[in-house]
Amino acid sequence: MSGDGYADVEQANTAFYEALERGDFEALSALWLDDEISCIHPGWPVLSGRGEVLRSYALIMANTEYIQFFLTDVKITEAADTAVLTCTENILSGGPADAGGELGPLMGQLVVATNVFRRTSEGWRLWSHHGSPVLTESDDEGETEEETPA
Amino acid sequence: MSGDGYADVEQANTAFYEALERGDFEALSALWLDDEISCIHPGWPVLSGRGEVLRSYALIMANTEYIQFFLTDVKITEAADTAVLTCTENILSGGPADAGGELGPLMGQLVVATNVFRRTSEGWRLWSHHGSPVLTESDDEGETEEETPA
Secondary structure (H helix, E strand, O other): OOHHHHHHHHHHHHHHHHHHHHOOHHHHHHOEOOOOOEEEOOOOOOEEHHHHHHHHHHHHHHOOOEEEEEEEEEEEEEEOOEEEEEEEEEEEEEEEOOOOOOEEEEEEEEEEEEEEEEEEOOEEEEEEEEEEEOOOHHHOOOOHHHOOOO | OOHHHHHHHHHHHHHHHHHHHHOOHHHHHHOEOOOOOEEEOOOOOOEEHHHHHHHHHHHHHHOOOEEEEEEEEEEEEEEOOEEEEEEEEEEEEEEEOOOOOOEEEEEEEEEEEEEEEEEEOOEEEEEEEEEEEOOOHHHOOOOHHHOOOO
16 A cells, blocks of 8 residues: 555546546546446446446436536545545536527436546556445435345 | 456355345454455445444344345456455345334345455455445336436
């Protein structure tokens, strides 16, 4: 574990979200490993391999007019050229409007993510991304004990 | 990457879910790394460190009378003593009944998980677990385009 490594990992993570914000598919693709990768978007099943994963981002970018990530609680642990980063994604997004070219209604969302990076000769690259919605207690009616384990 | 490694990783993963099924807190604790770990249960925020993570499992075990995991779509990739495993958890669970000692109503649930393991001298240990609900299209009313990226 090294301080340098942590800064590099956080930089790769920031680049990932900035590519999403810009809708920059090329930059996003370059940030993923070339071999076996996996990705789980909030509420989605598992996507495996570059084909499935990158197609999902192309689809999401096509359906997203505006998106901004405010990352909080970024925590990084690192060992043997691998890093596990967890963070909270405070998302503000807007889809295309139904009619006309105006921006659709903005929506706020709270997502937590586990991003796994591997160090390569070209820098840190994404091996796995898993995002899931935070169903906060205030949204439920005393159903917090019903949460499912694992 | 080795075939042996893959079998060992799957074995550690199976042991993790079996410990949960048995409500075996000691076995579950032993399967996690000693240092910085993270865990995200479906709908929960991030839990970091052994204290937070193991406390959550103690809480879940106390509130779960019965739980069974049918794992499908297990996929493993491995590099540099680290393995990323994704799987679908088909969960059947029941909480304690409100009154009397009988089993509460059984509930089925579909969860996808990303489990990150690290090889140690005592075998593969969990570094990170992230589970999230699968919100299938059939449960929504044509809202699949609203899915949030990342």
